[in-house]
């Protein structure tokens with residue numbers, strides 16, 4: 001169960017943005033979908049403990065990571081989050097294998113045999129074994145993305161937080177990597193929250209999608225109950241100026257929760 005209710009305000013002195021996002025889902029893959037600047041990345045950062053909300057809570061898999069009322073605020077490094085950043089953020093001076101193993105090592109400890117086996121399994125799963133000793137700058141975009149995914153999974157996270165995981169890839173690679181991610185995520189049984197602008201990502205990977213607009217989750221779409229990809233895609237269009245269509249009545253049934261809260 002992923003249960004998020006975060007309220008916070010960010011300001012750089014001239015601009016101010018109010019975030020008040022709530023959603024709760026048992027789904028293995030939750031998508032946060034919506035226009036640029038809607039508050040999706042801030043939500044993920046608050047889940048990861050990189051931003052401290054003024055109010056609300058973050059609960060994942062029965063554990064409370066943050067609860068403003070109860071004074072709970074588990075440090076980011078203790079939350080068990082596998083975070084995939086938009087631009088991968090690989091360490092350029094480390095090899096592929098060292099990047100994947102990064103979260104499992106400390107400056108004085110070598111990898112345990114079990115951790116080393118896990119790293120090797122991830123390298124194998126993502127087709128990276130032959131590149132294990134290469135540096136990130138010598139890899140293609142798709143290969144770099146696989147390294148970032150493997151690194152996010154290496155520390156056995158409670159949840160994967162994926163910020164636009166496929167945005168930098170060409171359409172063919174996107175499709176391939178969606179399939180790889182879906183397979184590996186399911187095999188390791190780790191729930192994920194994914195930010196995306198791309199309806200295809202939602203349709204390929206998510207069980208439920210929350211449309212985020214203006215700092216709020218304004219609508220939930222249960223994709224497991226979607227009657228068709230077309231209907232699900234229609235349901236995810238932002239509200240303004242959507243022309244009335246014959247499917248509208250059927251679409252309403254897709255919107256299992258009109259207000260995501």
Ligand SMILES: Nc1ncnc2c1ncn2[C@@H]1O[C@H](COP(=O)(O)OP(=O)(O)OP(=O)(O)O)[C@@H](O)[C@H]1O
Nearest residue numbers: 010011012015017035036037038039040041042043
């Ligand atoms: N430190 C900050 N100070 C002021 N405004 C901020 C700060 N951080 C983020 N914002 C603003 O908050 C809003 C939400 O940002 P956020 O990064 O969550 O959007 P997003 O939905 O992830 O967008 P995108 O899809 O483009 O990545 C944006 O308008 C952004 O400019």
